[in-house]
């Protein structure tokens with residue numbers, strides 16, 4: 104009893120009384136804690152140390168912890184260390200009830216955010232297991248089945264749909280699964296395929312870590328455009344794009360084996376030769392759906408030189424159309440040549456990489472764009488970097504997507520066919536001009552596997568990935584203290600932007616689940632296309648008691664289960 108008395112008050116406040124977590128006695132929590140070797144922890148909001156009220160009750164401000172949080176509020180590496188932090192902070196809060204605990208992102212030391220304000224639990228689970236073994240996960244499934252307490256799985260908290268949070272759930276934090284192993288002769292268990300160079304990582308390992316580890320082994324890991332995205336969690340299971348994907352494929356194309364505890368309680372090895380249906384589902388079906396991944400093994404490439412172009416210019420009403428025309432006219436050629444990269448908002452321009460061309464070929468390929476930059480107060484440099492890690496360190500770390508604010512995105516995969524007719528190109532250019540006028544410069548990851556030699560049927564991501572050139576997107580941010588109507592207005596704008604403007608460009612295409620729009624109308628088709636029906640069968644097979652559920656995931660039970668997402672129609 105004494106073990107939990109310090110935190111129980113959280114759940115005895117009015118309003119929380121009907122939540123399933125209350126049906127659990129102290130003794131049951133204690134038993135769970137014992138079963139998981141003392142790795143059950145109570146969670147409080149990330150920014151609580153800065154507040155003098157918690158759930159309306161008086162608490163003491165912790166000046167030292169608060170100062171560290173204020174100083175590092177927008178640091179992804181700092182947020183990574185905390186179970187309670189999300190990268191997109193609205194998912195720390197319960198948006199619909201305006202319950203949360205945020206600082207002012209633009210000025211984290213502002214006292215306006217903390218004075219007279221109660222820090223509330225929001226979507227942060229009251230308890231979580233700091234996962235260390237498969238048996239921790241087995242215990243969590245058993246507990247959830249017995250008590251009805253829902254589960255949520257958090258790795259790094261990057262998810263743009265908020266799928267790593269659920270109010271009043273038992274959280275499973277995979278962050279501390281930190282093993283890394285290089286094997287020059289990896290063969291998946293029970294397979295007799297040729298040995299390949301591969302890296303196996305525990306589920307908590309992030310991109311920065313695996314890039315350094317691969318480089319130390321003379322290899323390249325094909326991964327995300329940020330330091331702290333997880334390697335084995337949502338990134339992988341949702342698809343996993345890289346600016347090297349045009350040549351080397353998506354994360355799901357390169358994974359060789361996954362170790363996972365499925366909701367039926369079994370620790371399984373999934374690869375092409377055993378649990379092959381599950382392996383297929385994990386290659387695109389999305390995180391948080393088929394079980395809890397413990398580790399994953401990925402094909403790596405040899406270290407190779409990479410050509411890089413860094414181009415910026417000053418957009419004006421007079422030059423934007425020419426800029427978009429160059430991008431649209433040339434993208435099919437660039438894709439075939441193996442270029443990948445990002446078309447950026449600020450500064451306007453591109454950073455593209457190419458692992459296949461020589462420096463002189465790269466220079467010839469980019470000549471028109473370089474001339475454009477020079478004529479428009481811009482800069483353009485093309486150079487050879489010795490490998491991926493030096494490129495990542497010098498170019499990406501300074502431009503990775505911001506974190507620590509309330510942000511959502513909307514996106515659609517843009518099919519190659521659109522770029523191949525005069526009519527399609529002019530529609531796309533008109534759209535880009537329109538999108539820029541309404542929402543600012545578009546953000547476009549050019550990271551589809553367009554010239555990767557795909558074996559059809561091996562992954563469950565939407566087939567739209569295979570013939571698309573761009574992920575056309577825009578990000579939308581709102582202030583920390585926005586009212587519910589203000590938040591709803593932004594979410595509604597993003598929804599309309601996607602469903603009226605982007606879908607008009609490519610009605611039959613799809614979107615990347617990890618960078619999708621929160622209220623996607625037809626998520627089954629949009630994220631998985633023709634793969635959805637089989638994914639649902641596999642979900643039912645491995646999660647027969649429906650222990651895992653997340654927002655717009657395969658087998659999603661609907662919005663009623665997730666009351667923190669505002670009702671846009673309200």
Ligand SMILES: Cc1cc2nc3c(=O)[nH]c(=O)nc-3n(C[C@H](O)[C@H](O)[C@H](O)COP(=O)(O)OP(=O)(O)OC[C@H]3O[C@@H](n4cnc5c(N)ncnc54)[C@H](O)[C@@H]3O)c2cc1C
Pocket residue numbers: 190191255256257258259260261262263266267277306326327328329331332333334335336337338339341342343344345389390391392394395396397503504505506617618653
């Ligand atoms: C700054 C930033 C940069 C990004 N850059 C890229 C990029 O370059 N390329 C790209 O493809 N995507 C990118 N993304 C999107 C990214 O792929 C998604 O946010 C993805 O969901 C992150 O997965 P995670 O495991 O790190 O995060 P989390 O938010 O912790 O988890 C995401 C989902 O996976 C589930 N999950 C996590 N771990 C496990 C596990 N061990 N077992 C089962 N389920 C699990 C969670 O329950 C949740 O549903 C970026 C996102 C951000 C915020």
Ligand SMILES: *[C@@H]1O[C@H](CO)[C@@H](O)[C@H](O)[C@H]1NC(C)=O
Pocket residue numbers: 106107136140141142143144145230
């Ligand atoms: C679980 O047990 C450990 C070890 O005894 C203890 O430190 C921890 O506080 C317990 N968890 C909770 C939620 O009380």
Ligand SMILES: *[C@@H]1O[C@H](CO)[C@@H](O)[C@H](O)[C@H]1NC(C)=O
Pocket residue numbers: 116117118158159221223
């Ligand atoms: C805190 O007080 C406000 C105002 O009285 C109330 O609406 C809210 O429900 C309370 N919050 C909690 C967690 O009890």
Ligand SMILES: *[C@@H]1O[C@H](CO)[C@@H](O)[C@H](O)[C@H]1NC(C)=O
Pocket residue numbers: 171174175178180181
């Ligand atoms: C947080 O910020 C402070 C001040 O900038 C810095 O000294 C400290 O190292 C940071 N802490 C972490 C864990 O990043």
Ligand SMILES: *[C@@H]1O[C@H](CO)[C@@H](O)[C@H](O)[C@H]1NC(C)=O
Pocket residue numbers: 425428429432525528
């Ligand atoms: C792009 O291609 C179109 C033909 O489809 C052509 O009219 C236009 O001049 C080209 N734009 C640029 C900037 O080269």
Ligand SMILES: *[C@@H]1O[C@H](CO)[C@@H](O)[C@H](O)[C@H]1NC(C)=O
Pocket residue numbers: 416417480
């Ligand atoms: C030229 O570019 C610089 C740097 O991007 C910018 O600050 C400046 O305003 C630009 N000048 C003009 C005339 O556009």
Ligand SMILES: *[C@@H]1O[C@H](CO)[C@@H](O)[C@H](O)[C@H]1NC(C)=O
Pocket residue numbers: 413414415482497498
């Ligand atoms: C890319 O170019 C811009 C504009 O010249 C410059 O500010 C930036 O530092 C460059 N990036 C790198 C990594 O050199």
Ligand SMILES: *[C@@H]1O[C@H](CO)[C@@H](O)[C@H](O)[C@H]1NC(C)=O
Pocket residue numbers: 537538540541603604
């Ligand atoms: C952009 O297109 C939408 C319709 O698709 C239209 O309502 C809007 O006015 C256009 N915006 C601009 C700036 O042209």
Ligand SMILES: *[C@@H]1O[C@H](CO)[C@@H](O)[C@H](O)[C@H]1NC(C)=O
Pocket residue numbers: 207215582584585586
């Ligand atoms: C949010 O805070 C800012 C000051 O930081 C203030 O100007 C603004 O009016 C506040 N917005 C709301 C909705 O309270």
